[in-house]
Amino acid sequence: MATPATTEALRRELERLEQADLYRRRRIAAWSPELGPAELVVDGRRCLAFCSNDYLGLARDPRLAEALAAHARTGGTGSGAAHLVAGHGPEHQALEEELAEFTGFPRALLFSTGYMANLGLLGALAERGDLVAEDRLNHASLLDASRLSGATVRRYAHADAAAAVRRLQGAARRRFIVTDGVFSMDGDAAPLAALADAARRHQAELLVDDAHGLGVLGPEGTGSVAAAGLQPADVTALVGTLGKAFGTFGAFVAGGEAVIETLVQRARSYIYTTAPPPPLAAATRRALAIARAEPWRRARLETLVARFRHGAATLGLRLLPSATPIQPVLAGSSGVALQAAAALFEAGLWVTPIRPPTIPAGTARLRITLSAAHEEADVDRLLEALATVAALRAEAGA
Incomplete structure (x- = not known):
């Protein structure tokens, strides 16, 4: 057990978080x-959920469940070992090949989580003497990965390619520009075309984490890189997750032969962990095929996003400039965000309030996410509830 002094210090910090409206609580959600x-x-x-990253509505598709169960019955439930020991099976190999073909890169490598993929990628490619320029609003896993690599890390103004170039200045063995494709809390897209041009002109490597773009943006949902008019050759490596638009679990890195083989040899979060369960790989293969064969899912998302933004603008809600399924409604203070989320929950709508340190102080928000599983009537119901919450706050003088 922790010592009494440590326990008391931890208790005081937890009380501080509670008083500052920054305490996080889990809810038990079941389908x-x-x-x-x-x-x-x-x-x-x-509740009607508006806080899931299940953008294409595949997480509860029975076809994925059937693929997972069928493989579990015939091949078992676990891989039993790391990929490099005895855990790399036919479903893993087939999924990697299909992900490479989908993204247009020569190869893809599976990881257990997106966090581990970013740790493995930066840890294998960057080291002391290198320089990494990171968007200020990048996901925590990218920031942590850069710091742990030992490279010099410089953060540039959000979505500002010129600022990224300025942060690349100075002596370095190797330079990297690292960015989200779609930013998870704001929902906006990185200026990838400008960043790719900057990387070419300054001999830098461009790494893109497209966790929230793959499956949603670009031709056939191939992601932010394609949506920006770029080719795989313009990007050193692409990170994607499988637990968002594709409705399963895990992640991958796509890149050239030398990059992927370097990860196999050096990425500690790949080498020293158990491979994902093969039935999940089978379910993900099914999800990838469905996502490509059913473009109506992406079309419905576009319709729902437009409908929500039009309604929110009519209500005078403070939106961020996002054309993606991530639609943040700014609340300002953490207390206001918590109160609004609680009122929506009472109305049978689950929306998660996002507060510091996940986002900068003073920018607390309701992070509303839309899915192809929603209907237009669902969006209208959400807008009606948001109108009621806004009216109640106005009457209270907030």
Whole structure:
């Protein structure tokens, strides 16, 4: 157990977080077939969820469940070892090949999580003497990975390619520009074309984490790089996750032969962990095929995003400039965000309030996410509830 002094210090810090409206609490969310595809039972209350990253509505598609169960029955549930020991099976290999073909890169390498993929990528490619320029609003895993690599890390103004160039100045063995493709809390897209041009002109490597763009943006959902008019050759490596638009779990890095083989040899988060369960790889292969064969999912998302933004603008809500399924409604203070989320929950709508340190102080928000599992009537219901919350706050003088 922790010492009494440490326990008391931890208790005081937890109290501080509570008083500052920054304390995080888990809710228990469950789905069953009698619910709608965008519904959950959350702490015992049936809710329409607007906080999932299941952008294409595949997480509860029975075809994925069938693929997972079929493979588990015939091949077992676990890989039993790391990829390089005895855990790399036919489903893993097939999924890697299909992900490489989907993204247009020569190879892809599976990781257990997106966090591990970013740690492995930066840890294998960057080291002391290198220089990494990171967007100020990059995901925490990218920032942590750069710091742990031992390279010099410089953060540039959000989505500002000129600022990225300025941060590349100075002596370095190797230079990297690292960015999200779609920023997870703001929902906007990185200026990838400008960043790729900057990388070419300054002999830098461009690394893109497209966790929230793959499956959603670009031709056939191939992601932010394609949506920006770029080719795989313009990017050193692409990171993608499988637990968002593709509805399963895990992640991958796509890149050239030398990059991927370097990860196999040097990425500690790949080498020293158990390979993902093969049935999940089978389910992900099915998800990838469905996502490509059913473009109506992306078309519906576009319709829902436009409908929500039009309605929110009519209500005078403070939106960020996002054309993606991530639609943040700014609240300002953490207290206001918590109160608004609680009011929506009482109305049967689950929206997560996002507060510092996840986002900068003073920018607390409701992070609304849309899915192909939603209907237009669901969006209208959300807008009606948001109008009620806004009206109540106006009456209270907030």
